[in-house]
Amino acid sequence: MPTAWCADCFNLCVDELGLLIKMAYITNTAGAFGRLWRYRDLVRNLVLKDIKVRYMGAALGFAWSLANPIVITFMYLMIFTYIFPSTQPHFPLFLVTGIVHWTLFSQVIGQSCEVLVANSGLIKKIYFPRLLIPVASVLVNLVLWLAALGVYLVFYPLLGGKFSLVLFVYPLYLLLFVAFIWGLTLILSTLYVEFRDLKHLIEVALQVLFWATPIIYEVGRVPRHIQEVMILSPLAEFTIIFQQIFYANKLPSLNITMAFFAWTVVVVGLGLWLFNRRVPESVERL
Amino acid sequence: MANDAAQSDDVIVVDHVSKSFTLHHNRVSSLKGRFIGLFKQRWRQHVEHFHALTDVSLRVRRGEALALMGANGSGKSTLLQIVAGILRPTSGRLWTQGRIAPLIELGVGFNPELTGEENIYLNGSLYGYRNAEIRRLVAAIVEFSELGHFIDTPVKNYSSGMYMRLGFSVAVHLNPEVLLADEILAVGDVAFQQKCHDKIAELQRNGMTLLFVSHSMDTVKRFCHRYVRLDHGKIVESGVFERDQQADQIDGSVSSSTQQNANAAASSDRPGNAVT
Ligand SMILES: Nc1ncnc2c1ncn2[C@@H]1O[C@H](COP(=O)(O)OP(=O)(O)O)[C@@H](O)[C@H]1O
Ligand SMILES: [Mg+2]
Numbered sequence: 001m002p003t004a005w006c007a008d009c010f011n012l013c014v015d016e017l018g019l020l021i022k023m024a025y026i027t028n029t030a031g032a033f034g035r036l037w038r039y040r041d042l043v044r045n046l047v048l049k050d051i052k053v054r055y056m057g058a059a060l061g062f063a064w065s066l067a068n069p070i071v072i073t074f075m076y077l078m079i080f081t082y083i084f085p086s087t088q089p090h091f092p093l094f095l096v097t098g099i100v101h102w103t104l105f106s107q108v109i110g111q112s113c114e115v116l117v118a119n120s121g122l123i124k125k126i127y128f129p130r131l132l133i134p135v136a137s138v139l140v141n142l143v144l145w146l147a148a149l150g151v152y153l154v155f156y157p158l159l160g161g162k163f164s165l166v167l168f169v170y171p172l173y174l175l176l177f178v179a180f181i182w183g184l185t186l187i188l189s190t191l192y193v194e195f196r197d198l199k200h201l202i203e204v205a206l207q208v209l210f211w212a213t214p215i216i217y218e219v220g221r222v223p224r225h226i227q228e229v230m231i232l233s234p235l236a237e238f239t240i241i242f243q244q245i246f247y248a249n250k251l252p253s254l255n256i257t258m259a260f261f262a263w264t265v266v267v268v269g270l271g272l273w274l275f276n277r278r279v280p281e282s283v284e285r286l
Numbered sequence: 287m288a289n290d291a292a293q294s295d296d297v298i299v300v301d302h303v304s305k306s307f308t309l310h311h312n313r314v315s316s317l318k319g320r321f322i323g324l325f326k327q328r329w330r331q332h333v334e335h336f337h338a339l340t341d342v343s344l345r346v347r348r349g350e351a352l353a354l355m356g357a358n359g360s361g362k363s364t365l366l367q368i369v370a371g372i373l374r375p376t377s378g379r380l381w382t383q384g385r386i387a388p389l390i391e392l393g394v395g396f397n398p399e400l401t402g403e404e405n406i407y408l409n410g411s412l413y414g415y416r417n418a419e420i421r422r423l424v425a426a427i428v429e430f431s432e433l434g435h436f437i438d439t440p441v442k443n444y445s446s447g448m449y450m451r452l453g454f455s456v457a458v459h460l461n462p463e464v465l466l467a468d469e470i471l472a473v474g475d476v477a478f479q480q481k482c483h484d485k486i487a488e489l490q491r492n493g494m495t496l497l498f499v500s501h502s503m504d505t506v507k508r509f510c511h512r513y514v515r516l517d518h519g520k521i522v523e524s525g526v527f528e529r530d531q532q533a534d535q536i537d538g539s540v541s542s543s544t545q546q547n548a549n550a551a552a553s554s555d556r557p558g559n560a561v562t
Binding site for chain 1: 307308315316317318320367370371374386390391394395399400404407408411412413414417
């Protein structure tokens with residue numbers, strides 16, 4: 001009995017591996033990309049629709065996307081000015097850097113579950129590349145978030161930040177960050193079709209993750225052995241990277257860059273694989 | 287396999303397609319439930335495979351019109367969804383060619399908060415059109431739908447008839463090479479229905495292929511050359527409509543003899559025009 005089970009597992013793994021290679025091959029071919037590219041106006045229309053419907057227009061959307069980081073920043077500034085005064089130089093800059101990037105992550109991931117289910121009306125009635133739905137969902141949040149980033153950059157020198165050449169590497173890391181978030185969205189939206197209580201789990205996980213990530217405290221404050229575990233978290237890596245760029249004006253170290261790059265590749269790969277494998281069958285369960 | 291078998295003028299080849307749905311009795315769609323199910327029998331879901339389609343084969347040539355008939359639940363919509371690429375067959379092969387416009391439902395993807403015009407763009411892009419291409423068609427779509435100045439108001443203010451009219455207008459103006467129509471022509475008032483029928487006939491003259499689901503023998507005979515009848519997911523009957531009726535009907539002149547024929551056929555088919 002256990003041997004049969006092992007054999008089954010093994011066969012499954014081999015199957016999956018073959019599929020994974022095939023998938024990677026397919027997604028790499030220009031043909032697949034060309035097909036997606038042909039639908040670029042669909043992505044545009046979906047993004048505009050969402051901004052219009054969900055946020056009643058761009059102006060209000062931008063305002064809402066600003067509200068969240070501003071409120072959080074303000075609260076923690078109060079706490080760390082009056083209750084636990086921080087000794088860190090330019091503490092507000094440190095705080096805002098972490099919170100601005102955390103906001104993008106938490107907003108997309110908080111909504112990620114419902115991406116497929118919310119669009120079931122479309123998915124069940126017409127064929128189009130399904131991958132574009134999570135693309136549009138991430139883009140909506142990204143576009144609105146860019147306003148927050150803009151405001152952040154305006155206040156950046158006022159908070160004591162220095163515009164140095166290091167900032168030029170920022171877009172690359174931001175791109176990686178967005179890719180990572182997108183990959184995670186693929187995974188969570190696919191799983192949510194099967195597991196409808198995933199949403200509550202994610203809400204809790206986001207809470208834990210916020211505190212387990214060095215956003216409102218420096219990673220150096222954490223005991224060494226915990227630090228070593230903490231640094232394995234992709235979100236901690238990213239937060240540290242952004243703090244190094246904006247707060248310390250240092251190029252992120254190669255180690256942490258490699259670690260995060262690996263995370264992104266794994267998550268996007270897993271996301272694409274899961275999505276392409278599960279979604280065609282999930283359609284009938286939406 | 288289907289690929290090799292397909293001749294150059296085949297547009298749709300359905301090759302021994304079966305589709306079974308998994309019915310989850312006592313469906314457990316939570317992580318918690320799955321976990322408890324490991325220990326407690328009562329929490330486990332019982333899975334049953336329901337065969338919606340069994341070994342269905344058919345081919346449709348370019349410019350041809352095939353009617354799918356059969357009672358409710360016989361698998362017509364499922365077959366259309368498979369041809370449209372929305373569902374995957376459990377076994378068998380499907381091969382299609384050309385731009386397919388599935389009209390499984392009118393006004394798919396219409397968002398109630400958007401205006402009629404914005405929805406035209408959204409709907410068109412779902413069918414794979416660029417906004418620039420749609421822009422050239424908007425005027426014609428609006429005119430056909432007879433929505434007038436309502437086109438600038440949110441779709442949530444439309445009556446259901448207006449909604450359908452807009453959905454139909456978008457789909458037929460995108461010049462699909464293959465139209466999959468699922469019981470969609472029984473909507474709107476008589477005048478608009480006539481207009482829809484004329485439009486479909488016009489598209490057919492221009493070479494459009496049609497896969498058509500309807501309960502009304504009358505309508506089916508008007509557009510289709512052939513029919514296939516499904517029963518419990520199997521093809522139980524197929525046949526050809528006589529040529530002369532076909533020609534008459536497409537011209538729009540309904541002769542009384544064909545009308546009678548059609549009625550007789552319709553009533554033998556099923557009492558009344560049930561809608562799924
Ligand atoms: N997503 C689904 N999950 C489970 N069963 C389904 C699903 N879609 C259709 N069915 C079943 O398949 C059968 C055929 O349905 P359908 O193709 O809609 O029939 P028709 O269009 O001919 O009335 C029905 O019994 C229906 O209950
Ligand atoms: Mg049906």
